[in-house]
Amino acid sequence: MKALSVFRDYKKQGRKITMLTAYDYPTAVLEDRAGIDILLVGDSVGRNILGYASELEVTMEDMLHHVRAVARGAKQAHVMGDMPYRSCDTPALALENARRMMDAGAHSVKIEGEQDMVDRIKYVVDAGVPVCAHIGYTPQTSGKAAVQGKDIDRAKALIDAALQLEKAGADMVVFELIPELLAKEITNLLSIPTIGIGAGRFCDGQVQVYCDILGLSARVFRHAKAYDTLGQRYEDAFAAYAREVTGGTFPTSENAAALPDDVADQVREWVHKTYGK
């Protein structure tokens, strides 16, 4: 496992950082094998896996359950746990919950928030838990998805937030839905790496929700790219299975064990003798 601070070297060397969400053991194993740098156990697990209507329904218990599963599957990759809604209401609560995330197997935590979160991020970092900040569109507090920083006042606020969060000790920052030239300016100002989602080409790394890149999600967002059509392929396979079971072509004799002929005779004879049929 690489410490979160190691990715500063990637930034210096211009080696792009790959982050991808993971929520369960098999997905973590495959992403780890594929060489993804950071597996983010996102609170997006709520909408994408648990069927919740909103990020606001996700609890610490939900997160810990999924962090444990991902941690069991990650051999090389860094595991980051996303701090859910209300888990960082005070500095002491943020630290307590961050420690629970680390005990579950995370190597760092991600905390949504801008100027308002600087104190709590500093408190968690000073206690020894590595933190990735998250600014721009922040689903836990922002409401409807919209690009952030398109006017000069909001752009200045994002620049100021990023600098304050770096100063507070964050080792990394996620930019969600910000214009790419603003992301480029902030990336150049910071010495910690910036990871974009819908933040364009000039961040030090990228993060995506794995369901989107596999084509498992209901739609393809502007910021995403479907590298496969797994949703359709899952559905086709499920339908083929149902057709074969109802049609009697699955299973075949190859899918089960044979009974030796002599034992089969003995079983028939014993059933006949015992039950009269």
Ligand SMILES: Nc1nc(=O)c2c([nH]1)NC[C@@H]1CN(c3ccc(C(=O)N[C@@H](CCC(=O)O)C(=O)O)cc3)CN21
């Ligand atoms: N499946 C999934 N993919 C994600 O990228 C994602 C999640 N879930 N959950 C957590 C956050 C929420 N994110 C979102 C959610 C919605 C939009 C969205 O509605 N985008 C609009 C464009 C917005 C704009 O450019 O103003 C779109 O039409 O794609 C974007 C990011 C990104 N994250």
Ligand SMILES: CC(C)C(=O)C(=O)O
């Ligand atoms: C979209 C990423 C950055 C996230 O916070 C999540 O998946 O929950």
Ligand SMILES: [Mg+2]
């Ligand atoms: Mg999140």
